[in-house]
Amino acid sequence: MTLKLPIYLDYSATTPVDPRVAAKMVQYLTQDQTFGNPASRSHAFGWEADEAVKLARQQVADLINADPREIVWTSGATESDNLAIKGAAHFYQKKGKHIVTVKTEHKAVLDTCRQLEREGFEVTYLDPEPSGLLDLSKFEAALRDDTIVVSVMHVNNEIGVIQDIKAIGDITRKRGIIFHVDAAQSAGKVAIDTQDLNVDLMSFSAHKIYGPKGMGALYVRRKPRVRLEAQMHGGGHERGLRSGTLATHQIVGMGEAFRLAKEEMATDNERIRMLRDRLYEGLQDIEEIYVNGDLEHRTAGNLNISFNFVEGESLIMALKDIAVSSGSACTSASLEPSYVLRALGRSDELAHSSIRFTIGRFTTEEEIDYTIKLIRGKIDKLRELSPLWEMYKEGVDLSKIQWAAH
Amino acid sequence: MTYVYLDYNASTPVDQRVLDAMLPFHCQFYGNPSSISLMGRQARAGIDQARQQVAALVSVHPSQVLFTSGGTEANNLAIKGAAMAQGLKRVAWSAVEHPSILRQSAMLSRLGTQCSEIPVDSTGRVNQGEFKRYLESVKPQLVSVMTANNETGVIQDIAELTALKRDVIFHTDAVQAAGKIQLKFEAMGVDLMTLSSHKIYGPKGVGALIFNKSIDLEPLINGGGHEGGLRAGTENVAGIVGFGAAAELAKAELQDRQDKLSALRKSLEDGIKKIPGVHLFAQEVPRLANTCYFGIEGIEGEAMVLRLDQQGFGITSGSACSSKSGKPSNTLLKMGVEESLAATAIRVSVGKETKKQDIDEFIAELTQQAGQFHSIILGN
Numbered sequence: 063m064t065l066k067l068p069i070y071l072d073y074s075a076t077t078p079v080d081p082r083v084a085a086k087m088v089q090y091l092t093q094d095q096t097f098g099n100p101a102s103r104s105h106a107f108g109w110e111a112d113e114a115v116k117l118a119r120q121q122v123a124d125l126i127n128a129d130p131r132e133i134v135w136t137s138g139a140t141e142s143d144n145l146a147i148k149g150a151a152h153f154y155q156k157k158g159k160h161i162v163t164v165k166t167e168h169k170a171v172l173d174t175c176r177q178l179e180r181e182g183f184e185v186t187y188l189d190p191e192p193s194g195l196l197d198l199s200k201f202e203a204a205l206r207d208d209t210i211v212v213s214v215m216h217v218n219n220e221i222g223v224i225q226d227i228k229a230i231g232d233i234t235r236k237r238g239i240i241f242h243v244d245a246a247q248s249a250g251k252v253a254i255d256t257q258d259l260n261v262d263l264m265s266f267s268a269h270k271i272y273g274p275k276g277m278g279a280l281y282v283r284r285k286p287r288v289r290l291e292a293q294m295h296g297g298g299h300e301r302g303l304r305s306g307t308l309a310t311h312q313i314v315g316m317g318e319a320f321r322l323a324k325e326e327m328a329t330d331n332e333r334i335r336m337l338r339d340r341l342y343e344g345l346q347d348i349e350e351i352y353v354n355g356d357l358e359h360r361t362a363g364n365l366n367i368s369f370n371f372v373e374g375e376s377l378i379m380a381l382k383d384i385a386v387s388s389g390s391a392c393t394s395a396s397l398e399p400s401y402v403l404r405a406l407g408r409s410d411e412l413a414h415s416s417i418r419f420t421i422g423r424f425t426t427e428e429e430i431d432y433t434i435k436l437i438r439g440k441i442d443k444l445r446e447l448s449p450l451w452e453m454y455k456e457g458v459d460l461s462k463i464q465w466a467a468h
Numbered sequence: 469m470t471y472v473y474l475d476y477n478a479s480t481p482v483d484q485r486v487l488d489a490m491l492p493f494h495c496q497f498y499g500n501p502s503s504i505s506l507m508g509r510q511a512r513a514g515i516d517q518a519r520q521q522v523a524a525l526v527s528v529h530p531s532q533v534l535f536t537s538g539g540t541e542a543n544n545l546a547i548k549g550a551a552m553a554q555g556l557k558r559v560a561w562s563a564v565e566h567p568s569i570l571r572q573s574a575m576l577s578r579l580g581t582q583c584s585e586i587p588v589d590s591t592g593r594v595n596q597g598e599f600k601r602y603l604e605s606v607k608p609q610l611v612s613v614m615t616a617n618n619e620t621g622v623i624q625d626i627a628e629l630t631a632l633k634r635d636v637i638f639h640t641d642a643v644q645a646a647g648k649i650q651l652k653f654e655a656m657g658v659d660l661m662t663l664s665s666h667k668i669y670g671p672k673g674v675g676a677l678i679f680n681k682s683i684d685l686e687p688l689i690n691g692g693g694h695e696g697g698l699r700a701g702t703e704n705v706a707g708i709v710g711f712g713a714a715a716e717l718a719k720a721e722l723q724d725r726q727d728k729l730s731a732l733r734k735s736l737e738d739g740i741k742k743i744p745g746v747h748l749f750a751q752e753v754p755r756l757a758n759t760c761y762f763g764i765e766g767i768e769g770e771a772m773v774l775r776l777d778q779q780g781f782g783i784t785s786g787s788a789c790s791s792k793s794g795k796p797s798n799t800l801l802k803m804g805v806e807e808s809l810a811a812t813a814i815r816v817s818v819g820k821e822t823k824k825q826d827i828d829e830f831i832a833e834l835t836q837q838a839g840q841f842h843s844i845i846l847g848n
Contacts, residue, residue, distance in 0.1 A: 072507075079498065084491070092482050093821050102782070104475075105473075105782030137538075137541070140700045140701035140702070143691060170692065171691070276705075294541055310672060311673075312704075386505070
C-alpha cells in the first residue's frame with residue numbers, strides 16, 4: 063500500500079470531520095432535509111430542527127456527565143473562553159476584580175484576560191513548573207480575597223500535559239471562586255465528569271474531536287448556579303446567554319462527534335498511545351533531543367520534541383511530507399518561539415527547534431514508521447550543515463561563547 | 469402530508485450547489501487555516517475565495533469582508549465594536565431594527581454609551597426629513613438603519629439617509645436584503661454592513677461584517693490574530709466556503725430570482741386580497757419581492773399560523789427570533805398599527821424553491837381557515 067502524503071500528524075490543530083459525523087450533518091442542510099430555523103416555533107420545519115438540537119445537547123452533556131441545560135452553544139472554544147471569562151468577570155466584578163490564570167493558556171484565554179486588564183481588572187499569570195504542570199501550593203498562594211475567576215486549561219494544546227483539574231477545583235470551590243477550564247484539547251481524550259469536578263465553566267470545541275469547525279459549547283454549572291453576563295445580544299437564544307440563529311447542522315455534527323468520542327475514547331486512546339510510543343521509541347536515541355512537558359500526565363496522542371542544533375523553520379521545510387506544527391497552529395504563522403515552551407524555561411533555541419506531533423483517530427502504523435525514517439534522515443542532514451552542531455561535536459561549550467557583532 | 473415551506477425570511481435551505489462546494493472541506497481539505505502547512509494553505513485558499521465571492525456580492529474589496537458566526541455577531545461587532553473602540557457617547561438606530569441591534573442597549577449603557585431610537589413613519593421607513601432633524605438634535609455618532617425589514621420586507625433607501633450624514637458612522641443590517649436586491653456598499657454610502665449566509669441559501673452559523681477600513685473596531689472575541697485581529701477563533705472553513713458559493717449564486721441569479729419571486733408574490737397577494745377582512749401591511753412602498761405581511765381582522769396571527777402548520781404550511785406570525793415572546797410585532801407597533809390589528813399579523817416569505825402550486829394550495833387553505841374562524845367568531 064502506498065502512503066498518502068502529506069501525513070497528517072497535527073490533530074491538535076484540527077481534525078478531519080469523521081465521515082459518520084459528516085453523514086449526519088448533511089441531513090440538516092438542503093431543501094429535502096431538516097433545514098428549518100430551530101427558533102421557528104410556528105411550524106414543523108422549526109420543531110424538527112429544534113429536536114435535532116436537543117438530541118445533540120444531550121450527546122454533548124453525556125460525554126461530560128452534565129445536564130443538557132448546562133450546555134450553551136457557541137461558535138467555538140475561543141468564543142466559549144471569551145464568554146466564560148468576560149461573562150463571569152463582568153457579572154461578579156462587585157465581589158472583586160482579580161483573575162488568576164497560567165502563562166501557558168491558549169491565546170483565547172490570555173488575550174481575553176489582557177482585554178479585561180484594559181477594562182480595569184487585575185490578572186495574575188502563573189508560571190507552570192518545567193513539566194508544564196501547576197504547583198498547587200504556588201497556585202493557592204496566588205489566590206486573594208478579591209479573586210473572582212480562575213482559568214486553567216485541562217490539557218495544553220502544545221505539550222498535551224493534563225492539569226489536576228479536580229485538585230484545583232477543590233481549592234477554588236472552597237473559596238467561592240468561579241473556576242473556568244478550557245477543555246478544547248481534552249474532550250474525547252481524557253475522561254471528564256462534571257459531577258466529580260468542581261468546575262463551574264468549561265469550554266469545548268467540535269473541530270478538535272472530529273466535528274466541524276466553527277462550533278463549540280460552554281458548560282455552565284447549574285448547581286451551584288453560575289451567572290454570566292451575555293456577550294452577544296439579540297433574539298435571546300440559549301437562555302439569553304448567547305444570541306444568534308443556531309446552526310443546526312453544526313450542532314448535530316458536534317453532538318455526533320461527542321457521542322462517538324464517548325463510545326470510542328477508550329479504544330482510540332489505546333491505539334493512539336501505542337502509536338505515540340512507537341514514534342517516541344523510534345526517535346529517542348537521536349542525540350540532543352528534548353521532550354517538552356511531562357510524559358506521564360499527558361494525552362495519548364501528543365509528542366512535543368525539541369531537536370537541538372536544528373533550525374525550526376528549516377526543519378518544518380524539510381518535513382513537508384508530514385503535517386506537523388512548531389508552536390501552536392494559531393500562532394505558527396508568526397516566527398516567535400512558542401510562548402508555552404518559553405514558559406517552561408526552554409531557551410529560545412530549543413523552543414524554535416520544537417515540533418509538535420499529534421496523533422489521532424486515522425493515524426496508521428505505516429505513517430508513524432515513515433515519519434520516523436524521514437525525521438532521522440532530515441535531522442542528520444540538517445545537522446551536517448550546522449556549524450553549531452560541528453562546534454558542539456568538537457566539545458565547545460556554546461553557552462560560554464561571546465558572540466560579537468559584525 | 470407534503471409540507472410547504474413559506475418562511476424563507478427565517479431561514480433558507482442550503483442550495484445543493486452550495487453544499488457541493490462545502491463538502492470537500494469537511495473530510496478532505498480539513499487543515500487549520502492558520503497552519504502554514506500544505507493542508508492549512510488549502511483551507512486558507514477556500515476562505516480567500518469565499519472572501520472574494522462575498523465581496524463581489526456587495527461590490528467591495530475582499531479585505532473589507534470580516535467573517536463572523538452570523539448576522540447577530542456581525543451586528544454586535546458593528547455597534548459595540550465601534551462604540552468600544554472609539555468611546556462613542558451616542559448611538560441611534562431605527563425603531564424597527566432586529567433584536568440583535570435593539571438588545572445591545574443594556575450593555576452599551578453600562579459602557580457609557582447612550583442609545584436611542586429613530587422613529588419610523590407609518591410605512592416602516594425612516595423619513596429623510598425626520599432623519600435630518602434627528603441628526604441635528606440628537607447628534608448620534610453612530611447610526612444603524614436596516615436595508616430591508618425582516619417582517620414587512622420594507623426597503624429603506626439607505627443612500628438617501630447617508631447623503632445627510634457628516635462624521636456619523638453608518639451601519640446597515642442588510643441580512644434580509646442581500647440576495648433579494650442589489651447592494652452596492654460604496655453607492656449606499658455606509659461604513660458597516662451586516663450579511664448572513666443562511667438567508668441566501670448558504671449554511672447557518674456564518675455571516676460577515678463588511679467594513680470601511682477607516683472605521684476603528686474593537687474585537688468582541690479575543691484570542692489569536694484571525695480576521696485581521698478583529699475576530700478570533702479557528703475559521704468555520706466549510707461554512708465560509710458555503711457562504712461564498714451562496715453569495716456568488718445570489719449575485720449571478722439576482723434578476724431571475726427577483727422575477728420569479730415577484731410573480732409568486734403577486735399571485736399570493738391577489739389571492740389573499742379576496743379574503744374578507746384582510747389587511748396587507750406596507751404594500752404601498754417598495755418591499756422585498758418575496759415578503760408578504762398581512763393580517764385578517766379578528767383572527768389572531770398565532771392561532772392561524774398554528775392551524776396552517778397542521779395543514780402542512782410553514783409560515784410565521786412574527787420574526788422567528790422573537791416568535792417565543794407572544795407579544796405583537798414590535799415593527800408594526802412602531803409603525804403605528806393598532807395593537808389589535810398587529811396581533812393578527814402573519815408573514816409569508818417565499819423563496820427560489822417555492823412553486824406556483826404551493827401558493828395556490830396555500831391560498832385555498834388560508835381562505836378556508838379564515839372562513840372557519842370567522843364563522844366561529846360570528847357564531848354561525
